[in-house]
Every structure is written in C-alpha cells, then in structure tokens.
Amino acid sequence: MSKFWIIALDVYKKNVKSVSFFIMLLLPFIVAGVSYAAGHFANQSNEVNKIGIISKQKELAEAIAQTPGSDYQFEVLGSEEDAEKALHAEEIDAFFVLSADETGIKGELFSESSLGTATEMTLQQLLTGIQGTTRAQALGLTPEEVASLSQPVTFTKQKVSFDDDGKMSIGEDNSSVQYVIGFAGTIVLFFFIMTYAGIISQEIASEKGTRIMEVILSSTRAQTHFYGKLFGVLLVAATQLIVYVVAFIISYQWIKDMDIVKNFLGSISLQSILSNFLIFTIIFTMLGIFIYSVLAALCGSLVNKAEDTAKVILPVTYLSMGGYFLGLFLGNMSPNNLVVRVTSYIPFLSSYIMPIRLANETASIGNALVSVAILVVTSIVLTLGCAKMYKSNVLVYNDNGIIATLKQSMRLMKNQK
Incomplete structure (x- = not known):
C-alpha cells in the first residue's frame, strides 16, 4: 500500500472511530427527534x-x-x-x-x-x-x-419559455422548491466547512506541535503527507454525507404515504428538480467543502501548536460566514443585485451564491458552468500551491504570528529551490 493511502486511511479511521464524530453524526437526528417530540407533546398538552x-x-x-x-x-x-x-x-x-x-x-x-x-x-x-x-x-x-x-387581489406567477420561433409557452414553476433546496444546501455547506476546516487544521497542527513532523517528512514527501491528510478528512466528510443520504432514503419509505408529502410531490415536477439544479447544487457543495478544506490545511500548517488552531482558521471562518450571509440574505432578497451576480463567480463565495441564483432562476446553466470552471481551476491551483508551501510551513516555528511565519516559510521555500 502506498504511503498516501496509509496516511489517508489512518486519518479516516482515527476520525470515524472518535466519539466526537458519532456525536456530530447523530446530532441532526437528535435535534429532529427532540423537535418532533416537543411539538407533539405541546399539541397534546396545550392549554387554552x-x-x-x-x-x-x-x-x-x-x-x-x-x-x-x-x-x-x-x-x-x-x-x-x-x-x-x-x-x-x-x-x-x-x-x-x-x-x-x-x-x-x-x-x-x-x-x-x-x-x-x-x-x-x-x-x-x-x-x-x-x-x-x-x-x-x-x-x-x-x-x-x-x-x-x-377582498384581496388575485396574484399568480407563471414561468414562461420561448421556442426557436419566439412563441411563448407556460411551464412549471418549481422556484419555491428549488429555493428550499438551495437554502438547505447553503446551511449544509456552512456546517460542513466549519466542522471539517477545524478537523483538518487540527490534524496538521497537532503533528507539528509534537515536533514529529521532521521524522514524518524524512520517510515520505511533504506533498504526499499533505494530500493524504486532505483526502482522509474529505473521506470522513463523504462518509457523513452518505449516512445522511441513506437515512433520508430509508425514512422516505415511511413518510411517502403521508398526506402532506403526497400533496407536496403532486404539486411539483421531480424530473425538473432532480436534474440540472440539484446536480449543480451538489457540485458547488462538494467543491466548496474541498476548497475551504485546502485553505484550512494551509492555515493549520502555520501554527506552532494545536492550541492555536482556533485562531489561525479565523480567516476561513470569516470568509465562509461572508458567503453564507451574502447568499442567504442578499441572494434571496435581491438575486439580481450586482454584488450577488459578481460574487457568484468568485471562488470561496460562489459555492454559496450560485445555487441561490439558480434557485431564483436568475442564472442560466451556462453561468453555472462558468462558475464551476473558475472554482475548479482555483481549487487545483490553490491545492498545488498549498502542497508546495506545505514542506516549508511545517518546518517553521515562529512565535511572532502567522504573517511572520508565512514570510519565513516563503524565504525557506526559495532557499530550497
């Protein structure tokens, strides 16, 4: 087995076997169960x-x-x-x-x-x-x-399209359902970024803090260690996502016969929902988790000890919060806003904003493809750059702050060429 897989599987097994992972995995189910039980008992015991x-x-x-x-x-x-x-x-x-x-x-x-x-x-x-x-x-x-x-006025909204001859036809409007999916995707993305940015930065910072990094790099390449750590954490995130998908599929067998679910499914077109929009939402979510994890790994390699991890990933936190609130509020209230349109193409922010624009149907599939292409290229360049800087970063111990550590790392990287 290659050293890459040894490192990746070690990170994966260590995290999925931890108590914190099981708590994090079960937390949404616990919250949903408590909310359902509280609402059920509140309805039964509600006094007039x-x-x-x-x-x-x-x-x-x-x-x-x-x-x-x-x-x-x-x-x-x-x-x-x-x-x-x-x-x-x-x-x-x-x-x-x-x-x-x-x-x-x-x-x-x-x-x-x-x-x-x-x-x-x-x-x-x-x-x-x-x-x-x-x-x-x-x-x-x-x-x-x-x-x-x-008496209120009658107000309806119709989604229209035009054929090659310019003839207008009325189609199905699934914007409300798409908005819910985009909204949920934004929350899931923010939750995963905050969780796994902390995990991967902690993974790297803990080894650097114990001064074992010199021994590790003497037996394997720095890039291999970096990619193995990154891939192992992403496997943990994928495991959590798969568990939630399987849980939804299983629970659907019980809820599909409920009247509210039947009425909901009868009012929308699943084919249009499960096609381009959902695919792009998943793509942006996965790419968003990846690019933020790379940035968090870079930040984790700059600290001297694991205790400083929370401070060093603050740029990742603030950047993610900026995209989250920008997409959640401005993106929904004013999807045609110039700021929303521009930031939907900016990496780190596009993962939050472009799905919201797609949900509001203010962006086309072509726009989404351009945004995905920019995000993919940026992710590749950032990953290669971080892997190149990784060796010098983990060998630098500087108590003068992150900027001083980064400058010293850059000088070391130039001397190594």
Missing part, C-alpha cells in the same frame, strides 16, 4: 388561555366574547376589581380592558406572563375587524360592501 373581558360598552364585550378561538376563550367580567381577583386566583390567564369612542376601539391586555405572540396578534386583529365593521355601519355601508373593500 382564559381571558376576562371588561368594558363599559356591554355590546362590545359580548361581541368579543362570542368570537371563537382555538387558543383562548373569553369570559365577560363586571369590573377591573373582579378581573384582578380572578387573575390573582389564577381563574383567568389575563384580562382585556376595552373602551370605544369616536376615535375608535382601544384595548389593554393585562397578564402576569405572555400569552404568546400569535394570541396577542389575533386579539389585535379581532379588535381591528370589529372597529372596521363599526365604522362601516356608521358610514352606511352594507356587510357585502365592506367585504368587497377588504
């Missing part, structure tokens, strides 16, 4: 809020009390003193003081703890509706006329 109504206008209080609600129920009380006593005795969860004059209806909610944003917004909307009805009656409008004024 009992709200007291106090108002000098009895008709107003009765109108509010008769309004149905799944999260609350009303009880008309005689005075604020009665409401305070009932609240203190925990007979009610809150009380609502209402008043009405020529300026409109006013409501003031008193409670010891929050009833929840949803309930509070519903109460406000309820008062707004009653106020609108009251004012409409004062203006002599009928309920039908009031309903026609508040």
